[in-house]
Amino acid sequence: xxxxxxxxxxxxxxxxxxxxxxxxxxxxxxxxxxxxxxxxxxxxxxxxxxxxxxxxxxxxxxxxxxxxxxxxxxxxxxxxxxxxxxxxxxxxxxxxxxxxxxxxxxxxxxxxxxxxxxxxxxxxxxxxxxxxxxxxxxxxxxxxxxxxxxxxxxxxxxxxxxxxxxxxxxxxxxxxxxxxxxxxxxxxxxxxxxxxxxxxxxxxxxxxxxxxxxxxxxxxxxxxxxxxxxxxxxxxxxxxxxxxxxxxxxxxxxxxxxxxxxxxxxxxxxxxxxxxxxxxxxxxxxxxxxxxxxxxxxxxxxxxxxxxxxxxxxxxxxxxxxxxxxxxxxxxxxxxxxxxxxxxxxxxxxxxxxxxxxxxxxxxxxxxxxxxxxxxxxxxxxxxxxxxxxxxxxxxxxxxxxxxxxxxxxxxxxxxxxxxxxxxxxxxxxxx
RNA sequence: UUGGCCGUAGCUCAGUUGGUUAGAGCGCCGGGUUGUGGUCCCGGAGGUCGGGGGUUCAAAUCCCCUCGGUCAACCCA
Numbered sequence: 049x050x051x052x053x054x055x056x057x058x059x060x061x062x063x064x065x066x067x068x069x070x071x072x073x074x075x076x077x078x079x080x081x082x083x084x085x086x087x088x089x090x091x092x093x094x095x096x097x098x099x100x101x102x103x104x105x106x107x108x109x110x111x112x113x114x115x116x117x118x119x120x121x122x123x124x125x126x127x128x129x130x131x132x133x134x135x136x137x138x139x140x141x142x143x144x145x146x147x148x149x150x151x152x153x154x155x156x157x158x159x160x161x162x163x164x165x166x167x168x169x170x171x172x173x174x175x176x177x178x179x180x181x182x183x184x185x186x187x188x189x190x191x192x193x194x195x196x197x198x199x200x201x202x203x204x205x206x207x208x209x210x211x212x213x214x215x216x217x218x219x220x221x222x223x224x225x226x227x228x229x230x231x232x233x234x235x236x237x238x239x240x241x242x243x244x245x246x247x248x249x250x251x252x253x254x255x256x257x258x259x260x261x262x263x264x265x266x267x268x269x270x271x272x273x274x275x276x277x278x279x280x281x282x283x284x285x286x287x288x289x290x291x292x293x294x295x296x297x298x299x300x301x302x303x304x305x306x307x308x309x310x311x312x313x314x315x316x317x318x319x320x321x322x323x324x325x326x327x328x329x330x331x332x333x334x335x336x337x338x339x340x341x342x343x344x345x346x347x348x349x350x351x352x353x354x355x356x357x358x359x360x361x362x363x364x365x366x367x368x369x370x371x372x373x374x375x376x377x378x379x380x381x382x383x384x385x386x387x388x389x390x391x392x393x394x395x396x397x398x399x400x401x402x403x404x405x406x407x408x409x410x411x412x413x414x415x416x417x418x419x420x421x422x423x424x425x426x427x428x429x430x431x432x433x434x435x436x437x438x439x440x441x442x443x444x445x446x447x448x449x450x451x452x453x454x455x456x457x458x459x460x461x462x463x464x465x466x467x468x469x470x471x472x473x474x475x476x477x478x479x480x
Numbered sequence: 481u482u483g484g485c486c487g488u489a490g491c492u493c494a495g496u497u498g499g500u501u502a503g504a505g506c507g508c509c510g511g512g513u514u515g516u517g518g519u520c521c522c523g524g525a526g527g528u529c530g531g532g533g534g535u536u537c538a539a540a541u542c543c544c545c546u547c548g549g550u551c552a553a554c555c556c557a
Contacts, residue, residue: 111556154557161549162549165557170557248555423516439517
């Protein structure tokens, strides 16, 4: 049996890889418009970076790829990037507010399924050093604006507030009390969840648990004044921007470090259980947990793979066209094609060619399939005359409905002539 | 980690109650006379039937294990 990509990983080949790259570029543009700078952080960290962030979360307790390097350092492939960014913040202490965006693969040991991989890609942004609700609004708006730019329409923004640290703790205790009293009615796995982290029970999908949930205490009653005020400001900020959202008091998110604002973006176009394309929130206290000064922060991450699945479902954000401009057909052996193709590429023209001395017919077929606008023919005739034949392929430009047109061009003027034609076509296309 | 469904050429799939050299479409390669693609016609290459073990005179077809995919629980992007 020949080797395969490890379970839950995959090769992303040409058209799709260009699409992923375009998505990242689009995100970079959106983030940088808002003043976020890119951070490229290591693919792995000292394991404590993630452990300090939440022992109770599955992501760190059982889904981390961990290993010891030859120097016996205990390391982990990053399962998420907020912790890495917080570590980088503590290490470099950049001026506040520090606005950073990132992109790249992350790793979680999970059972793969559609929209869930062991190596997956995210884009995200973090804002450190401000507890202004307007910062929350800016961050959410960035995520929203980016998704809209991808063409996603069936998107749902869900927001909640988990209150301050102490609010969260008292609520957690109250919730725990409540569930303890009715533990008998919970499902078996639900009781286990209750033991580990009662908050997690809030978004259980099991019917028994949901029934018990109906009478559970609501977070709203545990907010302190400032948390209430903060959440109010976030909501009115979103309203002012015309960003639609719904409030879900049971939204808790998986990472333990969230305080106050938590939000999630889900796509209604995705069927199946994995409909969340991203989420985020405020993590005041995370920086301190990593040994830095008390520093508030808010941010989000979006799953690139799932965003693209959602785009597929909505038929938007197609792969950028990769068609060549010119395909060189050489029946004199192939060396002439090399010279012309390299010359054209040097002039910024996308040029393809065939190898292995294939027949003219075969080369023409290849030219057709390459999607090139022109075939550039070099045979003995052209070579003797110091010329090439430039054939406009049907389906392009003026020749779309008529027969393909073909004419001779001086060999020395080929690059200039094609450049001229490309410029003319671009002008025509941009100013119809 | 738990459970359901699935795994046949590069891709999408057929393969009757186990029975001889495993098929189709698409794609790929070549050809249809004198250098010219997209349509059409002809031909060709390509499969240890995911892998291993077992039952049987005989297994793609039955059983077990394993790997992988998928769906759901869990969790999350």
